[in-house]
Amino acid sequence: xxxxxxxxxxxxxxxxxxxxxxxxxxxxxxxxxxxxxxxxxxxxxxxxxxxxxxxxxxxxxxxxxxxxxxxxxxxxxxxxxxxxxxxxxxxxxxxxxxxxxxxxxxxxxxxxxxxxxxxxxxxxxxxxxxxxxxxxxxxxxxxxxxxxxxxxxxxxxxxxxxxxxxxxxxxxxxxxxxxxxxxxxxxxxxxxxxxxxxxxxxxxxxxxxxxxxxxxxxxxxxxxxxxxxxxxxxxxxxxxxxxxxxx
Amino acid sequence: xxxxxxxxxxxxxxxxxxxxxxxxxxxxxxxxxxxxxxxxxxxxxxxxxxxxxxxxxxxxxxxxxxxxxxxxxxxxxxxxxxxxxxxxxxxxxxxxxxxxxxxxxxxxxxxxxxxxxxxxxxxxxxxxxxxxxxxxxxxxxxxxxxxxxxxxxxxxxxxxxxxxxxxxxxxxxxxxxxxxxxxxxxxxxxxxxxxxxxxxxxxxxxxxxxxxxxxxxxxxx
Amino acid sequence: xxxxxxxxxxxxxxxxxxxxxxxxxxxxxxxxxxxxxxxxxxxxxxxxxxxxxxxxxxxxxxxxxxxx
Numbered sequence: 255x256x257x258x259x260x261x262x263x264x265x266x267x268x269x270x271x272x273x274x275x276x277x278x279x280x281x282x283x284x285x286x287x288x289x290x291x292x293x294x295x296x297x298x299x300x301x302x303x304x305x306x307x308x309x310x311x312x313x314x315x316x317x318x319x320x321x322x323x324x325x326x327x328x329x330x331x332x333x334x335x336x337x338x339x340x341x342x343x344x345x346x347x348x349x350x351x352x353x354x355x356x357x358x359x360x361x362x363x364x365x366x367x368x369x370x371x372x373x374x375x376x377x378x379x380x381x382x383x384x385x386x387x388x389x390x391x392x393x394x395x396x397x398x399x400x401x402x403x404x405x406x407x408x409x410x411x412x413x414x415x416x417x418x419x420x421x422x423x424x425x426x427x428x429x430x431x432x433x434x435x436x437x438x439x440x441x442x443x444x445x446x447x448x449x450x451x452x453x454x455x456x457x458x459x460x461x462x463x464x465x466x467x468x469x470x471x472x473x474x475x476x477x478x479x480x481x482x483x484x485x486x487x488x489x490x491x492x493x494x495x496x497x498x499x500x501x
Numbered sequence: 502x503x504x505x506x507x508x509x510x511x512x513x514x515x516x517x518x519x520x521x522x523x524x525x526x527x528x529x530x531x532x533x534x535x536x537x538x539x540x541x542x543x544x545x546x547x548x549x550x551x552x553x554x555x556x557x558x559x560x561x562x563x564x565x566x567x568x569x570x571x572x573x574x575x576x577x578x579x580x581x582x583x584x585x586x587x588x589x590x591x592x593x594x595x596x597x598x599x600x601x602x603x604x605x606x607x608x609x610x611x612x613x614x615x616x617x618x619x620x621x622x623x624x625x626x627x628x629x630x631x632x633x634x635x636x637x638x639x640x641x642x643x644x645x646x647x648x649x650x651x652x653x654x655x656x657x658x659x660x661x662x663x664x665x666x667x668x669x670x671x672x673x674x675x676x677x678x679x680x681x682x683x684x685x686x687x688x689x690x691x692x693x694x695x696x697x698x699x700x701x702x703x704x705x706x707x708x709x710x711x712x713x714x715x716x717x718x719x720x721x722x
Numbered sequence: 723x724x725x726x727x728x729x730x731x732x733x734x735x736x737x738x739x740x741x742x743x744x745x746x747x748x749x750x751x752x753x754x755x756x757x758x759x760x761x762x763x764x765x766x767x768x769x770x771x772x773x774x775x776x777x778x779x780x781x782x783x784x785x786x787x788x789x790x
Contacts (some may be wrong), residue, residue: 391665
């Protein structure tokens with residue numbers, strides 16, 4: 255039963271599998287992305303209050319969702335790497351960071367732009383925006399810490415510890431920011447209400463979420479493959495692979 | 502427990518021999534807070550309004566400043582490694598060092614805070630609550646800071662990085678600490694905020710030593 | 723077609739075209755650049771490694787020559 259677990263731990267096995275499945279996943283990702291965009295931009299109705307700005311939702315919510323999911327994956331992979339001393343887990347954890355940071359930044363930017371027509375201002379210290387900003391700080395800290403170490407092994411372990419500390423803290427930070435926000439809620443700012451969503455809007459949203467997940471997996475696999483090659487440069491299979499690719 | 506006492510007394514004796522560790526953060530705290538009336542306004546009502554935030558942000562930063570001096574020399578002269586080799590558990594070392602750190606840096610901040618409060622025109626009750634909130638909140642800052650410093654202590658320019666790593670983790674304490682003082686100054690109930698600060702302290706007492714000890718071992722290797 | 727009456731309507735988005743299209747453009751640029759960088763990294767690293775192996779082999783060779 256544990257066989258797959260140990261196979262997963264082998265960089266060579268992971269590299270070959272990732273190479274095989276990536277094209278298929280990419281095709282699926284492109285088609286879902288296209289379907290989601292067409293449904294969201296063209297076929298879904300405008301919101302009765304927000305008008306067409308609601309279409310920003312189809313990229314904003316998936317990006318925000320990915321930013322949190324990736325942090326958890328990063329922390330879990332880091333924990334596996336720490337506990338079972340698994341090389342592959344650290345590679346996964348480290349490769350997650352820049353994708354997660356990008357999604358966080360995108361969620362913040364789209365949220366801010368969305369805020370202008372709905373709230374009348376680019377930035378409000380809304381609980382969700384603020385939490386997202388802090389999440390971006392956590393990602394940047396992770397990346398900065400990892401690049402600060404010269405020794406890769408120490409870098410992996412140190413950033414894994416940081417990711418774990420972060421993941422314990424995120425609920426506390428989120429709770430405190432939410433609490434702080436309700437305390438300081440300005441009277442002029444009416445919060446977005448969340449009515450039960452119409453299926454014509456729900457479908458494009460769900461499709462986009464799945465498409466973003468696939469995008470994450472495909473990009474992550476590319477990154478992981480690059481990282482594996484560098485880290486396993488002394489392995490004979492990498493030498494062979496490099497020699498073969500030259501011809 | 503014996504080890505704990507030994508580490509604490511050792512830390513304290515080192516600190517009291519060279520008083521800079523003890524004096525610098527305190528001086529920093531006083532000077533930063535006295536910049537605010539100059540920068541914002543000397544108007545008493547407004548000062549009282551910003552006082553909770555100013556006191557807490559200044560306290561965060563001066564504790565952050567104190568961390569480096571507290572951990573770096575022990576890393577460099579190998580005494581931490583020796584303690585670990587002698588079989589003292591890492592989390593106990595962290596606990597003892599964080600405690601000593603708090604005695605040396607956190608406690609003076611707590612004691613000086615009422616004077617700052619008077620300078621910033623806080624009322625007596627709010628001032629006392631500020632002191633109480635700092636008393637409950639600063640130990641958590643020392644514990645969480647211990648994680649950050651142990652991750653960065655072996656690095657060449659860890660100072661800025663430490664700030665980047667630790668400040669986001671300080672946010673809940675900042676929010677509830679400042680809000681307790683604010684609630685007290687406008688005559689609202691503040692016990693909830695203090696209770697949450699206490700809960701955070703308990704949580705960091707339970708978890709932070711392990712994380713910091715793991716970080717310490719990574720930095721030593 | 724779809725929700726909009728004309729292509730102009732679609733671009734205009736009821737006056738909110740700027741915000742909507744700006745968001746989509748930013749997300750597009752971010753995701754595509756991240757994707758391309760990731761995809762190139764494997765190729766780039768293969769090139770890096772082939773140079774690295776050649777240099778390592780050359781070093782070994784010159785060392786062997788020095789020894790003899």
